[in-house]
Amino acid sequence: MGVHDGKVALVTGGASGIGKGIVERFLADGASVVSFDLKPTAIDAPKDRFLSLEGNACDEAAVNKAVADTVSRFGCLDVMVCNAGVIAITPVVEMDFAEWRRVTEVNMHSIFLGARAAARQMIKQGRGGVIVNASSGAGRRGAPNLSHYCASKAAAIGFTQSLAIELAKHRIRVNCYTPGHIQTPFWKDISEGFSRVTGKSPDDIVKGFMDTVPWGRFGTPADVAAAVSWIATxxxxxxSGQAIAMNGAELPF
Incomplete structure (x- = not known):
């Protein structure tokens, strides 16, 4: 028996990295899962328990349709994981407004749209539910060259805390996860981005980040997914209303 047998979960940004790890974990734990991403989600999963949808998590109509399609296919929505996000590395004085808008809009608007659509469906169902939003350790403190990313992830924490209070009367729990350094495809862009602004090699950038983790290794998508799955049990x-870290004892907790 899986801990999520009979449950239905929708995960945005589920085609790669942390999102894909979350999709795989919920499937392993017995849930029926829908992955919503700009590209198809390639996962070896039972067809009667998995659906890959393509669309933009910042498009209001597309997000609403993803929730409707989830309910049409599996009958309900029990867990919403708003995982979609982007990152970029640029000092503020060199940053184009277009880059600021892209990072903040993707990281903030996708959470708002996904959580709102899920909450409306869960209230309609009348039996509670779970919403889990993606934040980051970068949402707990500032970092040079990441102002837009840090700001958007801090906003995710504030939004989560507010929504948890609003939805408590409906027995809908809202939390967010704040990963530390997790080994995903993002790391190529991260290391190259910091290399560009610092002059250090990408390998030295990675080593520098690794040295900040007391546990001695980067996290994996599976590390994050295990915690997200538990939050939904x-x-x-x-x-509810919590920002839960998985960061190998890296500060801040």
């Missing part, structure tokens, strides 16, 4: 029934 009845064992976490009294946990």
């Amino acid at each position: 009845p064992d976490a029934e009294y946990i």
Whole structure:
């Protein structure tokens, strides 16, 4: 018996990295899962428990349709994971407004649209639910060359705390996860971006980040996914409005 047997989960940004790890974990834990991403999600999964949808998590109509398609296919929505996000590395004084808007809009608007659509469906169902939003350790403190990313991830924490209070009367729990350094395809862009602005080699950039992790390794999508899955279980029934870290003891907690 899986801990999510009979449940239905929708994951945005599920085609790669942390999102794909979350999709795979919920499937392994018994849920029926819908992955919503700009590109197809390539996963070896039972066809009667998995659906890949393509669309933009910042498009209001597309997000609403993804929720409707999830309910049409599987009958309900129990868990919403708003995972879609982007990152870029640029000092503020060199940053184009277009880059600021892209990073903040993707990271903030996708959470708002996904959580709102899920909350409306869960309220309609009348039996509660779970919404889990993607933040980051960067949402707890500033970092040079990441002002737009840090700002958007801090906003995710504030939004999560506010929505948790609003939805408590409907028994809908809202939390967010704040990963530290997680080994995903983002790291190529991250290391090359910091190399460009610091003059250090990409390898030295990676080593520098690794040296900040007391656990001695980067995290994996599976590390994050295990925590997200647990947040959605009845064992976490009294946990709402929280920002939960998985970071190998890296500060801030």
